[in-house]
Amino acid sequence: MPHTSNRGNEMPESPIRKLVPYAEIANNKGRVVYHLNIGQPDIETPQVAIDALRIIDRKVIEYSHSAGGIGYRTGLAEYYNKLNFNVTTDNILVTTGGSEALLFAFYSCMNEGDEVIIPEPFYANYNGFSKTAGVKVVPVTSNIDNGFALPPIADFEKLITPKTKAILICNPGNPTGYLYSKEELETLRDIVKKHDLYLISDEVYREFCYDGKTHHSVFNLTGIENNSIVIDSVSKRYSMCGARIGAFLTKNKELLAVALKYAQARLSPPTMGQIAGEAALNTPQSYFDNVINEYVNRRDVLIEGLNSIEGVKCPNPGGAFYAVAELPVDNAEKFCQWLLEEFEYNNQTVMLAPAAGFYATKGLGEKEVRLAYVLNVDSLKKAIECLRHALNVYEGSTIKNKVLV
Template sequence: MPKISHKGQQMPASPIRKLTPYADKAKMHGKKVFHLNIGQPDIATPEGMLNAIKRIDFKVWAYTASEGTLSYRKKLVEYYNKLGYNISPENIIVTTGGSEAITIAMMSCLDPGDEVIIPEPFYANYNGFACQGGIEVKPILSHIENGFALPPIAEFEKLIGPNTKAIMICSPNNPTGYLYSKEELEALKDLALKHDLYLYSDEAYREFCYDGRSFTSPMHLDGLDENVIVLDTVSKRYSACGARLGCLITKNKAVIATALKFAQARLSPGMVEQIAGEAAVDTPDEYFEKVNKEYTNRRNAIVEALNHMEGVFCPNPGGAFYVVAKLPIDDADKFCQWMLESFSYNNQTVMMAPATGFYSTPGAGTDEVRLAYVLNIDDIEKAMICLDEGLKVYPGRTVSAKSLAGSHESV
């Protein structure tokens, strides 16, 4: 029998989706499953995007330019320059989702054996994308005790070696919701310039900043034009995950030229998606204001509920729509599976993502889970009651989550 590739064997399973068979089986048995495992918002997609699709009238569903249509890239320039990025259409490669933006950026800048430093926990698929390219992730641990703040720059420097070529950040962060400050980004800028590193900035959650906090991008920092590569997507901003439309942005001409070759190899991004994307740029500010208020309320509800559970700690995130919570459990993977396979409360259960998959450090995150507050508050409250009841009877429950400095203060 032919053998699977070594790379295929090493490819990690997604902590977000790997428990889906257990959720499906629970539903077959009549249980209601609250999906807090995946960042699929229930917020309505802007009408402008949907109407643009309905109005489509073409005779041939043709290829588009490999870098994306000029009309869409011009609309993206409007959006990004309103934010102060000072770019032109030539600085943009349109991609099939944010995932392709990440993989093309990695392939364009990193060779097999090269290293990228990523504060962990981080978006689980970074591990998978790195595996595809033979790239080594060098994780730098952030801690739940201080809300997963950026680790000290001195800790980054300890990891930098001859094969280190890049740093990857995500702000607001998936999975922690941590929002990097301008001061933290300035420190990363100095480090990138000192060691001539690329700085990848995953900005999928740019619109989701709470409590009056502002978003800062490395694109806002002077002197970093050759180092910064922004990775973005319409998935979360416009609640359009199924559109699979993203982009790569950089002012580094060599990176753009190289990325275009990878884009040409996969031919082109979808035509219909870009038509919808053009319309999305004209989404009124009122849409985002309403969405931001809704997510703020959901965040408050889930964080308060979690911190009222015995032995549970959850920091209050500054952005995105995720939390990582520390639970009094022996093993997050076992617990999340048990909740789907062996537990129900009022014929309901909760699907979560075990946090182990958001770390590269062996043994990290074993008592943590990621929860996405993408459901309405009523469902979140029911899910939290269900989780609390599950924790009370879970066979692998520990005495308590570890004591945490800073108690339950916002971070």
């Protein structure tokens, strides 16, 4: 029998989806599973996007331009310029989700064997994208004890080698919900300018910033216009994960020309998704106001509930809709599997994402989980009670004063 590739064998499993078979077993037992493992919001997609798909008047669902339809790119440029990006349609490639935009960035900025520095924990698929591109991830570790703040500049600079070509951040962050301040971004600006690196910023959650905080983009920084790349997506902004539409933005004309060659090789981004994405640009501000209020309520319920459980530590996220919590367990992955295989409380259980898969450094995150507060408040409260009970009965729990609830 032919062997599979070394590249495929080395591809990391998704910590977000690897436990799905166990969730299916729990479902088959008739248990209610609260899915806090994946960022699939239950928020309704804007009606303008749904309507655009319902009233399509086309004889052929054709290819678009490889960079994306000009109508959609024009609308995107207008959207970004309201954020002071100062871009034109020539600075934008529409992609098949933010995932493809990240792959384009890796392929276009780095050669095989080059290095990208990423603050960890980070979006788990960055590991997969880097493996696909033959790029080495060099992690700089942030810590739950200070809310996953940006590590000191010295921590970055001691990792820079001749192979270092880029720094990648997610802002606001997945999985931590950390929101970078303007001062932190300016620190990164100084590093990439000094060492002539690319600064890749995954900004798909920019609409979701809380507690009066403001999102600052790398495109709002001066002096690194040719170094900056923004990754974007409609998935979370408009609760349109299945549309598979993202964007790659740069003011570096040479870089964009290289990325366009990859876009041409895959022909075009999805036409139907672009139709929905273009219509979604007309989403009223009231939609985002309501969604943000809802996420703040969910966040507050989740974070307060988690921190009320003995032995649980969870910083308050400033954006996105994720949180990383440290649990009083021997091993988070083992615990997460046990939740689905063996545990039930009132015929309910919880699905979490083990956080070790969001780190590149082996041994980190082994007692941490990522939670996505994408369910309604009532479901979140029930999920927290399930977790509270589970930690009191789990054999590998380190809670000292176990009291069944």
